[in-house]
Amino acid sequence: MSFKRIILPREERSEDQLTSDMAGIGMHFNADPNREANIEDTIYFASIDGMTKMDLRTLSVLVKWLESYYRWINVGRLTKIVSQCEHERVKAFWTAVAIWKKTDIRFKKLSQIYKGPRVEVIPPPFGSSFHYTRHGENPKFKGGPLGAPANVLRDREMDVGSQENTADFNLYIRYRIMMGPTYRSDMWAALEINPDLTTAELARKTYGSFPTAWQVKNDWEIVSRGRRKRKKKNIA
Numbered sequence: 354m355s356f357k358r359i360i361l362p363r364e365e366r367s368e369d370q371l372t373s374d375m376a377g378i379g380m381h382f383n384a385d386p387n388r389e390a391n392i393e394d395t396i397y398f399a400s401i402d403g404m405t406k407m408d409l410r411t412l413s414v415l416v417k418w419l420e421s422y423y424r425w426i427n428v429g430r431l432t433k434i435v436s437q438c439e440h441e442r443v444k445a446f447w448t449a450v451a452i453w454k455k456t457d458i459r460f461k462k463l464s465q466i467y468k469g470p471r472v473e474v475i476p477p478p479f480g481s482s483f484h485y486t487r488h489g490e491n492p493k494f495k496g497g498p499l500g501a502p503a504n505v506l507r508d509r510e511m512d513v514g515s516q517e518n519t520a521d522f523n524l525y526i527r528y529r530i531m532m533g534p535t536y537r538s539d540m541w542a543a544l545e546i547n548p549d550l551t552t553a554e555l556a557r558k559t560y561g562s563f564p565t566a567w568q569v570k571n572d573w574e575i576v577s578r579g580r581r582k583r584k585k586k587n588i589a
Contacts, residue, residue, distance in 0.1 A: 379519035425529040428459040445472035449499035536561030540569040
């Protein structure tokens with residue numbers, strides 16, 4: 354049976370699953386952290402909750418996380434996911450994020466996905482000009498496709514774990530910091546967690562290609578043989 358690569362998330366998350374995933378990548382939620390949560394899947398589903406359900410807490414923590422961790426997002430895959438999203442509000446959010454991070458050239462395509470009118474974080478009739486008059490506009494999204502009064506999305510350091518702490522308990526974050534936000538780095542982390550993954554399982558788990566997974570498996574085995582030799586030598 355031939356291998357068919359999948360880029361889009363395979364399934365939506367329940368509320369509990371999503372909370373666990375968000376906690377697993379460094380967002381401070383009261384949940385058992387899933388340290389194997391896929392980063393792009395997690396932030397994508399968090400944006401759906403935030404923008405379609407007006408979950409301002411989730412949206413606030415997501416924005417704070419993006420401020421600290423955006424360099425380690427696989428933007429290429431995220432762009433493909435968002436481009437297929439059926440929710441225009443979610444597209445507007447990610448376009449606004451990409452414009453906010455426009456100094457990072459990787460976000461250029463993502464910044465061009467949404468072409469519609471400006472979207473409000475708190476849409477009418479719930480939102481009003483009063484918020485802007487009193488508090489002004491969130492500087493992160495000022496002038497972009499997302500309208501966000503400055504007081505709506507809280508900005509608290511305590512909502513997100515430090516980069517060093519997150520990298521200490523999440524191998525996917527750690528390897529992305531070490532190797533860059535690539536499918537290869539995710540595959541390496543996945544093998545460190547479960548060395549018994551087959552090439553096809555490794556590719557599916559990380560949304561990568563079969564040839565990349567095959568190469569990583571071989572490279573990882575080279576390093577593993579060296580580890581085993583050193584271990585035997587130390588025992589002897």
